[in-house]
Amino acid sequence: MSTFSELGIKEGFVKGLNELNIFNPTEIQQKAIPELLKADNDFVGQAQTGTGKTAAFGLPMLHLVNPKRREVQGLILAPTRELCQQIAKQLFKFTKYSDKIFVEAVYGGAPIADQIKRLERPTHIIVATPGRLIDLMSKGAISLTDVQYVALDEADEMLSMGFKDDIVKILDEIRASRNIWLFSATMPEGIKQIIKKFLRPDALRIQISRNAGVNENITHEFLICNSKDKVQELMHFLSYHKDERGMIFCQTKRAAQTLNKQLQARNLSVDVIEGDMGQRDRDKVMRMFKSEKLDLLIATDIAARGIDVKGLNFVLHYQLPQQAEYYTHRSGRTGRAGEKGASVLFISEKEREKVFELAKTLKFKVKPLN
Incomplete structure (x- = not known):
């Protein structure tokens, strides 16, 4: 070295x-x-x-x-x-x-x-x-x-x-x-x-x-759930991690906006950042998240490029990334500066093989969420 x-x-x-x-x-x-x-x-x-x-x-x-x-x-x-x-x-x-x-x-x-x-x-x-x-x-x-x-x-x-x-x-x-x-x-x-x-x-x-980008300080887990139960399963996960902060990733702007409304309706400290937002609104959300006035940030892959926030405990993949390198980018928001982090995928039974293929491609170990 x-x-x-x-x-x-x-x-x-x-x-x-x-x-x-x-x-x-x-x-x-x-x-x-x-x-x-x-x-x-x-x-x-x-x-x-x-x-x-x-x-x-x-x-x-x-x-x-x-x-x-x-x-x-x-x-x-x-x-x-x-x-x-x-x-x-x-x-x-x-x-x-x-x-x-x-x-x-x-x-x-x-x-x-x-x-x-x-x-x-x-x-x-x-x-x-x-x-x-x-x-x-x-x-x-x-x-x-x-x-x-x-x-x-x-x-x-x-x-x-x-x-x-x-x-x-x-x-x-x-x-x-x-x-x-x-x-x-x-x-x-x-x-x-x-x-x-x-x-x-x-x-x-x-x-x-490829595996040079996958951080060894991050654990990778998946949870199988039906689409109609996804929000409830997400709430269940968050209830066990009340004092922790993290990011939730969606594939599309619409999915990110919808999930943000669903979680805000349940009184969670959450907001969203996506490509259609004006710069002032994006900056406002990012300031609140970085200053820990928000516990959760929902984001799309493109909107999240370049986001660097210290001390995030987990990354949740509410929807699978469309490209393998997006997974590396998403999961890399946690486990930074030597700290431990968790990357959790919320998937359907049909998507199980995709997850194992992703793990094989990026050379990381993935297991069911306990």
Whole structure:
């Protein structure tokens, strides 16, 4: 096991990492960081959510930008505002004991005028959703002329959300002599097309095994119940975990909204976050959940990208995830920073085989809930 210092990370950044209780590099960090620090090639990293990708591309980018220059030198594209906020926040924390590197997050759903005002200050790295970045470029608020390092985080998710044309337009704007670092859980045809069009043919490729994203501190259990009994079974589970906090995942916005109303009607401390909500409402719910004024948060997979809340005891899968990597992302909301957590699936008898297939694919052990 290498240390961050052995990977080439400067002492100031290591000190910042240690203060965040990050001491040992993950597999993707060990393989990516030394290569990205060379800044002499493009990079493709196939890795699930929860494997430590932010530090894998974030630390090299912080090393490579020149804090003495005012221009934007680094660009990170991510699918959702929550993920943009989380990445920017992490990079800010990494730099606590190093030269001041200014990172700005820009995303849709927030007033564009405020973001334009903030971008008038020196900015070294921009973290952006593709749509908002295009808007800011069209208004002349952002110049990508001096960008040398580009990271695409959760590239497959950006494509599934319809951002392919925006990504192509953005990469077309960036000069040819730059490094592109692409991270994706899966490699659909659209991603392969972007790699072929924009990355060098000899781009370094690294794939991290799926089980690298499944946290060993989490127990995985399932409960078989009929759909008509699901809410009652959920209430039964929650009655045994009264003083604990957790997240409940649904597949669709409608299911999440319906379940939220059902649980609020039973006087539970719960709210929902889903894609159709305005930014102000989302922020309000997240503030209440993080400040522990809410015990439970119901979420859809896309809306929950980038949510990082300490001390969650459990994750409940009210509906099965549509993709295997969504399960890794969902379950990874608990069992963080060395704490124990539980991931519980509420399923029908017909879905039992799907659960065992999921466990086999992601290499974790699952058992019936006691």
